[in-house]
Amino acid sequence: MVDRNSTANQVYRKFLGRLLLNYAISSIVTVLGVGGIFIFSILTIPKGQAILLSDTLMISLCVMWLSEFLVLRSHLRPIAPAFHTDETQLTFEQIQMAYLQVHRFPWLSVKRTMGPHLLGLSIPAIVITLYEMSTHRLTVPYAYIIFAAIVAVLIASMHSLIEFFLQSEAIRDLLRHLNEMARNRSLTDLSLHGTVLIPIRVKFTLSLLIMGIFPLLLFSFATQIRLAESAPALASQYWPWALILFLFGAGFAVLSAWLLARNIVFPIAEVKATMHEVEQGDFTVRATDLYSDEFSRLISGFNQMVEGLAHRDAINERLLDSYYATLAAALDARDPYTAGHSYRVAHYAVELGKQLGMSSFDLARLRKSALLHDIGKIGVRDDVLLKTGRLTDEEFEQMKRHPVLGEAILKQVQPSFAMAPLLPGVRSHHERFDGKGYPDELAGYQIHWLGRIIAVADAFDAMTSDRPYRSGMPIEKALEILEDGSGTQWDPDFVAAFVTWVKTDWTMPELPAHIIWATTAQHEAAISQ
Structure with missing residues (x-):
């Protein structure tokens, strides 16, 4: 039992390590990387004001990390007892609750990014920047504050996208260990029983929308700032053209997401419908193989599984039929004249x-x-x-x-x-x-x-x-x-x-x-x- 508890602690610590590593990677790529490049390479700012902006960014990052840490602790609260408490003292309901919370964790990471992460960074940065502009320590147009707020939302969206997929991989060891704990506890496997927390269609649509819109908007704002500084006459004519380009890109991203999701959801729906018929006891059905990608392997494997079930069911039916018939024959044979x-x-x-x-x-x-x-x-x-x-x-x-x-x-x-x-x-x-x-x-x-x-x-x-x-x-x-x-x-x-x-x-x-x-x-x- 000590070994099991030690293993549970190791699994949980490994998860926390991956959590921090993933957070650091996504933060560096999005906040410091994209955000820093946008601020310091696009804007023409005197050296003294650039240092002032760097200080503002660091203070905002500290507020963001503190607020996000507090929310993260609340998200981990239902999970931690399953890995820190002696396994003999855990109830099956506690393990179940931890299992469900772990499954929610990638989506909760999105909420953290778009909530305390975004607000914890943006609000202090905007407040401090406005104060510095009012005291004339920082001289940038007020329109840049609006641009910065929009860029912050874009960066947070990109950050949340990276976090979601990284956390989806990080939670797998936790789920495996919780399943093992449940089997040891009550010989029962944990499962969502077909409950879909985040549909594939939603994941694909939001992911492609962010990936399609993020570069366009970022490019549009950077171009607008550069034009405003170097060619003010052209800057006023820029946005109608940029809006058309943006709408075209967003529309294409939504269409691509819809087509891609449809291409994946359709074979899954077909297998699910066939699976339902198998659950009802019909082992003659087969999923139609209409695909030339990995789904062809999936459907082929599924059909082989159904064939195996059909073969086993036929053997069981023959065994039961023989049992019923022999039992009836033994009963009939009590009277030799009613045999058969x-x-x-x-x-x-x-x-x-x-x-x-x-x-x-x-x-x-x-x-x-x-x-x-x-x-x-x-x-x-x-x-x-x-x-x-x-x-x-x-x-x-x-x-x-x-x-x-x-x-x-x-x-x-x-x-x-x-x-x-x-x-x-x-x-x-x-x-x-x-x-x-x-x-x-x-x-x-x-x-x-x-x-x-x-x-x-x-x-x-x-x-x-x-x-x-x-x-x-x-x-x-x-x-x-x-x-x-x-x-x-x-x-x-x-x-x-x-x-x-x-x-x-x-x-x-x-x-x-x-x-x-x-x-x-x-x-x-x-x-x-």
């Missing part, structure tokens, strides 16, 4: 679903529910379940409990959301369309469609299968009974579709090997007993 019943019911139900035009998703759900429709018979005594004669009233009441027992059994399977879609078919496959069924005496379309389909398939297999006390009836007779009960016992639309399928495409389903094995083994055990 659940598998056949699932086959008939799926074929009826196809006849009704159901989606592959609904067909898969129907098959699983049909395979498990009699799972509740696990809770029925053998002397009742295997009885060949007529059931007594008490025995029939016990048999009628198996849909509710089946639902209760499957509700215990975790995760519960995986079994929840199958429960209506298990519970309601003995409901009747006229409301005289069980367990809930539902009528008509109150009965879930799973239950109404399984009821038709279940009845057909029961009528056409052999029993120890009777042979299975002919298919034609079974269809007549279904048609006679259409609208009373069974859904008339489902009966009509099922009869059509049987008369045109019906074949006896072949039992898979693992079901034959399970039922044969149970059958041999029953004979030996």
Whole structure:
């Protein structure tokens, strides 16, 4: 734990070091570099007044650094405890708060630059300069104060742009360490969960706007000052031309930012839309590769990932289907004469679903529910379940409990959301369309469609299968009974579709090997007993 705390301190100190280094680099490039060049190379100022301006600039820089330091401390306050406090005493909420604040840090650096940085430099500089001009210690036109204020905004904008991208890189180690702390704490990865703090479109637009406008305005002001000093007659005609050039440059910068952002946002949006479909369980979708740059690699990798998920999902589906089928076969095999019943019911139900035009998703759900429709018979005594004669009233009441027992059994399977879609078919496959069924005496379309389909398939297999006390009836007779009960016992639309399928495409389903094995083994055990 001591090592972890030491590592956290090292990561944080390294971040502070990069923070100060980045700030120094951007300050030197923008404030001292661009600002100093503009003041001392463009303006024609006597040596004594140049020294006075240098002193004014240094005093303003000190005020700027002090005010920015105070704001920086407040921005670091939610982050520092996560790296200075003993990890065992940190709460997950504190780590989360630090993680979110670190993500905000590049944008907060922009706010610091355009707030205390700009105002801390400009306000003292303007006040001191005006005082020196009023006491005649400094002799420059008052228009230069306006120019200086505008240039200060431009320099601050350029400074904030550099700071933003430098801080975006500097925070990565902090984010990695906070994620590691969260995993150690609660086995949970930290994430913004898709929350966009600063859209790409905004970043590109502002960045290109600053890069496009900054040189133009700086050049325009420098030219205006030089013309005012060397050719006053031309200076009055300069601004209309400069304004046209400025508007053209700004417009081109905005258009370039829009085109560039659009070129990046579009493939991201396409991958995001495809990802949403994958999240819904559709592994057949693929992102269209329309690009010849790095996005082509990204989309190719994404499609390969989806193919891998599809392959794994297919394996899982086969495994689950085999599990459901084997479980149903083991249940059916309690009675050697009903071997394969659940598998056949699932086959008939799926074929009826196809006849009704159901989606592959609904067909898969129907098959699983049909395979498990009699799972509740696990809770029925053998002397009742295997009885060949007529059931007594008490025995029939016990048999009628198996849909509710089946639902209760499957509700215990975790995760519960995986079994929840199958429960209506298990519970309601003995409901009747006229409301005289069980367990809930539902009528008509109150009965879930799973239950109404399984009821038709279940009845057909029961009528056409052999029993120890009777042979299975002919298919034609079974269809007549279904048609006679259409609208009373069974859904008339489902009966009509099922009869059509049987008369045109019906074949006896072949039992898979693992079901034959399970039922044969149970059958041999029953004979030996």
